[in-house]
Amino acid sequence: SHQVVDGREILVEIKAVNHRYFEFAARVPRTYGYLEEKLKSLTAGQVSRGKIEINVSIYTTSGQDEDVVINRSLVKGYLDALRGIQDEFGLTDDLSLSVAARFPDAFNIHKIIEDENVVWEAVKPVAEEALQKFSQMRVHEGENLKEDLLGKIQEMEEIIEKIEIRSPLVVQSYRTRLYERLKEVLEDKNIEEQRVLTEAALFAEKIAVDEETVRLHSHMQQFREILQLDEPIGRKLDFLVQEMNRETNTIGSKASDLDTTKMVIDLKALIEKVREQIQNIE
Structure with a gap:
């Protein structure tokens, strides 16, 4: 301005x-x-x-921020001394203004002190x-940012839905492999097959990510709702993004197949982009 x-x-x-x-x-x-x-x-x-x-x-x-002050006593001293020289040596040159202007320190320049309140x-x-x-400008940029964030949230939900589709297949595959392995290990232990099936199912459920994906969907919905608020929302979005990242890390730690791992990597990349973008939101 x-x-x-x-x-x-x-x-x-x-x-x-x-x-x-x-x-x-x-x-x-x-x-x-x-x-x-x-x-x-x-x-x-x-x-x-x-x-x-x-x-x-x-x-x-x-042009009034500085003031020129004549050092009168010093100029008078110079002139008295020069007149004394004239009288003593019989010099006839006139003492002009141009001569006086060249006297060292004849003039002092003072910065005018301004009133702080007046300046403010x-x-x-x-x-x-x-x-x-x-x-x-930030409001205009904010509208563009809002649209971009909503687009990224949509991308994230699409990845989560793919993980949800894949999760039961991964759990079933893991359960089957675990069951076969347990049967092989316990073959001569005379243990009921139903117990082996139960143990395999319990271990397999530990890699299920249903709870994490449900919470992620909830965070996404909250994110959308917060974006509509007419108040400072930056810190709220910050907190939600941290929660999204935590749930995604949990899914990643449970992932036992390459496809899910790749989807988790893509999801984390989107979360990081969102985290960077919301840093300057009020």
């Missing part, structure tokens, strides 16, 4: 990158360092997540306008 306020040309620029928490940095002219805390407070009232950097440039257009009242509306434009 750029404005001219009370004889000052003020430029405020805002940059932001994704971050889980709110981090703020300001670059202001050295003499206006006191503006940093005020800008941080103003920004924190409108932005809750992300690394935010605000750059402020201030130029005085009235000039900078504040420019910063507010920049933040408003920044917020509008």
